[in-house]
Amino acid sequence: MTGATPPLPARLTPGDRVVVLSPSSWPEERRHLDDLLAALASWGLRPELSAHVEDRRGYMAGTVADRLTDLHEALRDPGVRALVASRGGCGAIRLVHGLDGDLLRRDPKPLVGYSDITALHQVWRRAGVPVVHGAVHGAHQDLVRRQLLEGATTTVHRDPGALTAGLTTTGTAAGVLVGGNLEMLARTVGVVDVSWEGCLLLVEANRAAGLGTVDRALSQLRLSGALDGLTGVVVGSFEEFAGYADRGWTVLDTLHDLLDDLGVPVLGGIGTGHLDDPVPVPLGVPAVLDADAGRLDVQPLVR
Template sequence: MEATTLRPRMLTAGDTVAIVSPASWPEESVPGWIAQRVEAWGLQVVIAPHALDHRGYLAGSDGDRAADLNDAIRDPEIRAVIASVGGCGSFRIVPDIDIDALRADPKVLVGYSDITALHQVWNTAGVPVLHGAIAGAHGDHVRRLLMEDADTVVDADAGALSAELTTAGSAEGPLFGGNLEMLARSVGVVDFNLSGGIFLLEINRAAGLGMVDRALTQLRYSGTLDGIAGVALGSIDQFAGYEDRGWTIVDTLRDHFDALGVPVLGGLPLGHIEDLVTVPLGTRAVLDVDHGRLTVSSPSEG
């Protein structure tokens, strides 16, 4: 797999960013809070018309959520898109995204968790994304990724649960991946494989170890993980203290990682944690397992 080729231009003061809700609806204050943070960077913000709609756990109908996202993609004034929240529902609008418009005018999509389904569409289009959010202690790093030619350096925490899966060695290649559940669900729907790339994996405890096992098995047996160069493993702390008939999340993951036979760096502050680090996906990365560091190239061009 090659790195994404359609790098968006770097944002400058006065550019406009759209806040959309392509999955679940956020708390009412969230879009305004995001807007306030982004405007403090010198950018302008538009909040999509259906960002606060409610339809069960979805932010409005599939058609309205897709329309909000496509409008942002097609609007030449909008230079980046931020998902207000994850939750559920991104997968439902995958077929409706205007890939041709995205290729014609590349712009970054910021989000994680359920937004991983949409990140695969951006990947298909050849456009990088940002896996993360502007919340937490590292929120300002999103500004640097959007407005500066900034690389991302992520140091592993040797005390984190996922650090128990760290091996040795190093790997280099484009960084792809995201939420395990959404990646597995994308098999057969979005045409993607990770050959030659570094597999970023984050797992929240939405279900038991059996679901983790099934998802990884699907990715392996479908050929999606054939030829990957390494694994960058985010937080699995939600599974701390959880066992299923004598096995832990570490046992389940080690079984699959051993079968892949590639360098694994765990302990990375990525995924469902309070102070997550935002990283680009689709750009070149270096996984230095021996020194506990992941370095990812800038998603933008000056």
């Protein structure tokens, strides 16, 4: 981060405007947008679609210039109090150098999204503005409402049946919670200048390819020095790797091999990431990892 950390965004109130936009790919079905708008409206908010939310250019929601225009218009408008990504996909990293972080610092607004949106979350991290790693859908969507409108704290318990639950060690650790999708975190090394020293790192991944994806991404973060000074690691969903092996190794072997010798507490089995019902987790705010109790406690992202 650079400069003074801005205050937390103000909690949303009924009647506030929220912009739904597509910084990555476009929503494949209109009903997904309609469901998202209906959910936000049911919270008493006034959701709006950005001008280019349904644009299509290959696998991306329009040109870089148009997607940046949507982001900047939402950030400049004092009546807009939060931004919600319609989906992830691909293409958000193309926006990071064109995004005006001063707009965020002048008027902090949370961004809700995950997966490819992790690239933009690093810009929010650089500006010192919290985000929600999650989405307004599934069984936990009301938690997003409470996070944004009530300033709720977030507690996530380890799921003993989750693939990564066995990575859990012992001990406790505290720090600002950072991270997100593992591949996108690695892709932003050298692109967005942020520091995670003294932080808790959250990682999760979907299986677009084999174990090499996880190995290369974590190795890049280690070799770049990005993991130096972490206080702990929170491991979200790697469920898409269940049942997959490469020459005798599973994803747990890869994660153990690259995380164990960091010498910090690790809490696995946290249900955030690429799941049908992902738990939304605030990033950019203080949190406590308690590996012995199997829980993660995250402070509010709004004041």
